[in-house]
Amino acid sequence: MSAGLLTVSPSPHIHTDLTVPQIMRGVIIAMIPALLFSVYNFGLGAVYVTLLAILFCVVIEYAIARYLLKRPASIYDGSAIITGMLLAFNVPSNLPWHIILIGSAVAIGIGKMSFGGLGNNPFNPALVGRVFLLLSFPVEMTSWPKAGATWSLDAVTSATPLGILKDGLRAGDTVPELMNQMPSYTDFFFGLQGGSLGEMSAFAILLGLIYMLYRKIITWHIPLSMLATILLMTGIFWLIDPTRFANPLFHLLTGGIMLGAVFMATDYVTSPFTHRGMLVFGVGIGVLTVVIRLFGSYPEGVSFAILIMNAFVPLINSYAKQPRYGSKSQRHKAYQEKLEKEVKATP
Amino acid sequence: MRLNKHKTFKTGGIHPHDNKLSAQVAITPLPLPKMVTIPIIQHIGAPAKIVVNRGDMVKTGQIIAKHEGFVSSNIHASVSGRVGVIEEVMDSTGFKHMAINIRVKGDDWEESIDRNDALIEEIKLTPKEIVNRIMEAGVVGMGGAAFPSHVKLSVPEGKHVDHLLINGVECEPYLTADHRVMLEKPKEIIVGIKILMKALGVQKAIIGIEDNKADAIEIFQQLLKNEKHIGVEALEVQYPQGGEKQLIQALLNREVPSGGLPADVGVIVHNVGTTFAVYEAVQKNKPLLERVVTVTGKSVKQPSNFLVRIGTPVIDLLIAAGGVPEDTGKIVSGGPMMGKAIADLDVPVAKGTSGILLIPKAEASRSEIYNCVHCGKCIEACPMGLEPYRLLIMSKKGNNKRAKEEHILDCIECGSCSFVCPSNRPILDYIRLGKTQLKKQKNV
Numbered sequence: 001m002s003a004g005l006l007t008v009s010p011s012p013h014i015h016t017d018l019t020v021p022q023i024m025r026g027v028i029i030a031m032i033p034a035l036l037f038s039v040y041n042f043g044l045g046a047v048y049v050t051l052l053a054i055l056f057c058v059v060i061e062y063a064i065a066r067y068l069l070k071r072p073a074s075i076y077d078g079s080a081i082i083t084g085m086l087l088a089f090n091v092p093s094n095l096p097w098h099i100i101l102i103g104s105a106v107a108i109g110i111g112k113m114s115f116g117g118l119g120n121n122p123f124n125p126a127l128v129g130r131v132f133l134l135l136s137f138p139v140e141m142t143s144w145p146k147a148g149a150t151w152s153l154d155a156v157t158s159a160t161p162l163g164i165l166k167d168g169l170r171a172g173d174t175v176p177e178l179m180n181q182m183p184s185y186t187d188f189f190f191g192l193q194g195g196s197l198g199e200m201s202a203f204a205i206l207l208g209l210i211y212m213l214y215r216k217i218i219t220w221h222i223p224l225s226m227l228a229t230i231l232l233m234t235g236i237f238w239l240i241d242p243t244r245f246a247n248p249l250f251h252l253l254t255g256g257i258m259l260g261a262v263f264m265a266t267d268y269v270t271s272p273f274t275h276r277g278m279l280v281f282g283v284g285i286g287v288l289t290v291v292i293r294l295f296g297s298y299p300e301g302v303s304f305a306i307l308i309m310n311a312f313v314p315l316i317n318s319y320a321k322q323p324r325y326g327s328k329s330q331r332h333k334a335y336q337e338k339l340e341k342e343v344k345a346t347p
Numbered sequence: 348m349r350l351n352k353h354k355t356f357k358t359g360g361i362h363p364h365d366n367k368l369s370a371q372v373a374i375t376p377l378p379l380p381k382m383v384t385i386p387i388i389q390h391i392g393a394p395a396k397i398v399v400n401r402g403d404m405v406k407t408g409q410i411i412a413k414h415e416g417f418v419s420s421n422i423h424a425s426v427s428g429r430v431g432v433i434e435e436v437m438d439s440t441g442f443k444h445m446a447i448n449i450r451v452k453g454d455d456w457e458e459s460i461d462r463n464d465a466l467i468e469e470i471k472l473t474p475k476e477i478v479n480r481i482m483e484a485g486v487v488g489m490g491g492a493a494f495p496s497h498v499k500l501s502v503p504e505g506k507h508v509d510h511l512l513i514n515g516v517e518c519e520p521y522l523t524a525d526h527r528v529m530l531e532k533p534k535e536i537i538v539g540i541k542i543l544m545k546a547l548g549v550q551k552a553i554i555g556i557e558d559n560k561a562d563a564i565e566i567f568q569q570l571l572k573n574e575k576h577i578g579v580e581a582l583e584v585q586y587p588q589g590g591e592k593q594l595i596q597a598l599l600n601r602e603v604p605s606g607g608l609p610a611d612v613g614v615i616v617h618n619v620g621t622t623f624a625v626y627e628a629v630q631k632n633k634p635l636l637e638r639v640v641t642v643t644g645k646s647v648k649q650p651s652n653f654l655v656r657i658g659t660p661v662i663d664l665l666i667a668a669g670g671v672p673e674d675t676g677k678i679v680s681g682g683p684m685m686g687k688a689i690a691d692l693d694v695p696v697a698k699g700t701s702g703i704l705l706i707p708k709a710e711a712s713r714s715e716i717y718n719c720v721h722c723g724k725c726i727e728a729c730p731m732g733l734e735p736y737r738l739l740i741m742s743k744k745g746n747n748k749r750a751k752e753e754h755i756l757d758c759i760e761c762g763s764c765s766f767v768c769p770s771n772r773p774i775l776d777y778i779r780l781g782k783t784q785l786k787k788q789k790n791v
Contacts, residue, residue: 007677007711008441008690010776012762014363014520014683014710020717020769077717119718119770273723273734324732324754325358325592326605 024078030208056104057084086126089198229286277320383658392418421485439680484628489620493699519682539626644705646672676711735764742781
């Protein structure tokens, strides 16, 4: 062979297999169990909403990149698919198509592309879209179809456990009374409850978490610190007054906490860099979620909590740094002192 | 999972697949080449001064270029024969340097060199004589950086060294040269360690070996059973453990301060290959004129470990390993993480050449670059605890002052950040640019 055909480039000459498209593919695979549970619960509506959201997100990203920003379309990295899926996971499965379109446009257009596309957005795009829809279409966004194999597009609606709890408490009922109206914890765990499309089943989401941990796509820091904080805080309030506050397990298994902890808060772009920072971030989301749930006017607060903490990420990044090798480490200081002592001691 | 976890360094680190294809292949001497090209700079420091002329007859082991100044190294004829042209040739760095051509005639060695294989254990020389002998023999660090060994052995005044660390880590994927030397010359290495200990006046030496080389660990444990002052430590596999600073952190839990030397924390580190060269230089009076080079790669017919005379063209090694495979896209001198891609198969083997790696076409070029997704993997991977993604941005913008404040000069260029980046961003390339610009500014 001719030597002229050799590639010459600076080191390193090998590269990890875990590239952006691979990671995105991994996240999509991790979301599939939750999607399947949703299809089982809500039937075709779940498929319809998910596919529409993905389609809208990808098309809108392509259009903005090609015709507005005039640069190569960035859809092949797969991030628009994830945004679409996550947006769908956060809405009821009977949402009309035009609202999905508006949500996708806000998520991709305002949440992502207006900042420069993948990697530059300060807020989780899917959540931006979701919260926009929640504030703009409160009725459509909070009328959830009843869970349990409803295979038609116009199903009976039902309230979420968190909604029942909030309204009941407002009406003067106590928690133990309200609990009798709700599905069992096993139903919560496996997803037989009212709610948004992807937040049904803690079990399915945990499968996704295990897969992402195994593929080393995410680390345990954000999900664990967030869930532990929620468990601890709701636990304290529950111990103080079990008639006014629901128990921690109920909080953990209902609403969007699992979905938020595993898929929303762990978004690379909008979470801190270092493990320390991730712990702070997770704890912050946990605290805000519990505060909104227990004392706010909305029954659920995960989306708001994550968006608020997204805003703190740059600040967290500038404080929670990786310990640098060398000068500042305690080990080094201790050694230095020991060394000085030794030097002094030797004649 | 193993119950007793081995030590490793704590800051950063990555786990590339180790691909040690040639680990079970014994070292074989490569047949003498027809011609060698010996660059006069194969080390860190000043180039050596040429002391032969075209047409001179030289013997194997004869000095052909003398060190200039303290941080420099002698260069010896690695073969016997007639000196040919003395001209600039391209070495593995891609730059042109003066080099001496020798047309090989026979194999006529200097009489002062002991070519007997018998082990000599008794160390007769004084510490000063040892350092001198090592300097005369042109021994340099054989792990890759090629820093003159006698400089490392001359501890600056006011610094107290209490530990000698022997680097048998070989954390670069693919490379097995050090591994084979440890398996085949363990007794010589141990004498080499004692020589270095005597030269430095230290009481304690530790050999650090990654636990993917269990056979080497076992051999040293056996041989050192009754040695109080020399220990062997198995280390968990993690790149870049063979970095001096990382090895010190792994074995002694000490951290070299920013801009400092290992001697600042009481440590001197030498590679096992260097230790063997020290043994040969001191006990056999043999200068550094040959070394073990791994020739490897996924498509290479016979991945091998060759004992090669310095100055042998790379093509000779490739032919001996079964030829250049059809699908070769890149040839690297050194390991895949820190080695240098070479453009020319006539590049000579130098003192610091630990391996020749052939990378298939499919893996030879870089893939598409995406935006930074802020995953933080580069920060997690950096063994110096830096923030590589920010250093990239600063270097790109020419903000070198900020980069310096963020300790860009601490970077050891191990390539871990570029390796893990899921967006394939050229992080290390820009960090190198930033470092070079800073060094330039300093020189002006």
